Amino acid sequence: MSQALPLLPAAQLAPLLAAYARSRRAVFWRGLLVAACLVAGSLASGWMAEVDLGKFGKHIGGFFSYFDRLTRLEGGGGRVWTDPGEWFWGLRPWLVQLGDTVLMAYAGTLFGALGGFCLAVLGAANLVQNQPLRWGAKRLAEFCRTVPDLVFALLFVIAFGLGPLPGVMALAIHSLGALGKQNSELVENIDMKPVEGAIAAGASWVAMVRFAVLPQILPGFLSYSLLRFEINVRGAAVLGFVGAGGIGQDLIEAVRKFYYNDVAALLVLIILTVVVIDTLTGLLRRRLLEAR
Amino acid sequence: MLVIQGLTRRFGAATAVDNLSLEIPRGAFVGVIGRSGAGKSTLLRMINRLQDPSEGQILWQGQDITTLRGAELLAWRARCAMVFQQFNLSPRLDVLTNVLVGRLHHVPTWRALLRMWPQADRAIALSALEQFGMGTLAAQAAGQLSGGQQQRVALARALVQEPEIILADEPVASLDPRNAEMVMQALADINQRYGITVLCNLHSLDLARRYCTRLVGLAHGRLVFDDVPAALTDAVAQSLYGIEARDVMDSPPPALPDGFAAAVA
């Protein structure tokens, strides 16, 4: 550039700069306030949760040596992967347990999706006139969504006895709540014109839902259900911790009895299963999104 | 015969339809005209019972249809088909299924819900589509069709209900002139061929004059005109529509300068 840019005279420039600084300062103070809140919250929480960085420092080595132990063959000698046969000695029963875990997730998601669809439609202000019914459907969905599936599992194990049955029920009920909420957002945002068209043609309420509501929300409904299935596979893997069936039973036993190699093998199997299922459902969901 | 007695509908403080009384013989083709907000849609929606009247009665063949509930209400709606400005089809469903929704009342519920429609009903739906030149589009998703095509699907849906009366709420207001003519012609055909009573809200006076055998004018929910189309002089139209008159008349009243007509067309 051959010529310098013209600068405003200082008398004019100063107030402008000051005004800019003033409005920035408001942003700065707001940011500082948020930061202060976060720090105060962290300190209070740290005290409450007995966070001890000294202990952490001392133990962080423990974290890595834990993984070191996980991956060292118990019979002494090399790493687990040098002898896969020995490492995965229990592969067959584990795979069966994994299969059961996925089946638990499947059954729980299926029942939860059906129930969640019903709750969403019954709770929708644009489809149901009956206010108490709507209120009941909404509160039920909220309750089922808020209480964690493991809490349901704990209760059901006492009522129904140990095994996958209480696990499936816990997954189903929690999914019903979560899907009920997500689907009700879909249902409440549908285009009402087809609904009116079907009603005007003499469709019953059920037929109206079938021909005017279902086609509109089906892709979203399936997509949410698949997402819930992914979540439920992870959830089903730990239900065994409270005796509600699945691979979690083997895992917690291996942890409690310090069978390090088994813990490592089970973790690898769980991660693989989850990744495979995520990939497959991800593909399906992408197809659904395109259909939308 | 459709008999309306003292029909009133209020929305809060506003009165959409005000103490309306009317008699329409079977087989008539009646146009309902009036500026927007006059209560035309509300009238038709009350006859189909999409909305409930605040006061008054609607009688069809001597039966009071304002008190129907449950299954009887559904049966009445099946006999009283409705066609909408925005077609109100399910865009994702194919054309044939959309038409078959009009057969719901003639088909066992489980068959309908599983979409296992009887062959006879498919034949009826397809014939109706063919009648409007849409037979080849039966498998298309309704949402992919043009407006004119969608409205013909909606007409087919109305027709397969085998209704005694068809209520059309501004059926051509979203269509281009060519499609508008086609849809109005189809309505007129249905009226003549099957003797189905037609009650049609129209914005365009030109179409109303040409297709209807009788015109009913509403203003502020009250009946202000009820006569043959020939009696609807430009002066009457002017009083019905006020400043909107220019929009609704394709041939401008002589009082207006020529430039207006060109601008409107």
Add this chain to the structure above:
Amino acid sequence: MRTEALANLPQLRQQHPAVFRRLTWGGVLAMLVVLAGIGLLALAVWRLELVPLRFIAGLGQLAHFITLMFPPDPGPHLHLILRGIGETLAIAFLGTLGAAIIALPVALMAARNTTIHWLMRFASRRVLDGIRGIDALIWALIWVSVVGLGPFAGVLAILVSDIGTFGKVFSEALEAADRKPQEGILSAGGNGLARIRLGVLPQVLPVIAGQVLYFFESNVRSSAIIGIVGAGGIGLHLTEMIRTLEWQAVSFIILLILVLVAVIDVISGRLRAAMAG
């Protein structure tokens, strides 16, 4: 018109065979999907012994327990329970905050438009996948083995498992960033770092903050249960009360969790709305 249509049936059938086919490809496919679904369900019923008899017997039991739950009453454990709830909140707060701080740089590496190298992107994505494959409860189990029983293990569990989730959602938000502001900065001669700092982050940070608030609620629910494996919070007491069949205390705890989550939901909704507006 019905008679007319029926008289024409043979002709119609000839002209539009597709309409009258009882078995269409779509229909067969739908049927197969439904059959497969039912088959899988049957397999689940058989493998998992989901027998109706046991179900019905259990329902009776459950109904009995539920009658015993009313009215909710902490009994002598009020102090313990309140402390547990406090721990739960603390675990969720620290876990969420820590995870967000750590996940941001990881997400920058994992997003296509901000990574330094595709290998880096690949590696960080696989690490995130691995972390997400393990439930928070398993992480709690691992951390309990490492740092011992107590809420600290819970914080670490929530933190680590959330790095996986945040890493994924943050990187998706980064990849969805509008290109136009970035091009503006590049066209003015800015380098890659300037593009990210001035072109990407200003759009994405509010989105990310919203997501963190959203996940805070879900983390409160997670940290309410990790006590089951001894990682602090209300879960430990809940398990105890259920084992000892103190149903009124159980319902009190559940009620407390419901209230806590509802309050957090409202607050985080307000904050998110304030940020959006």
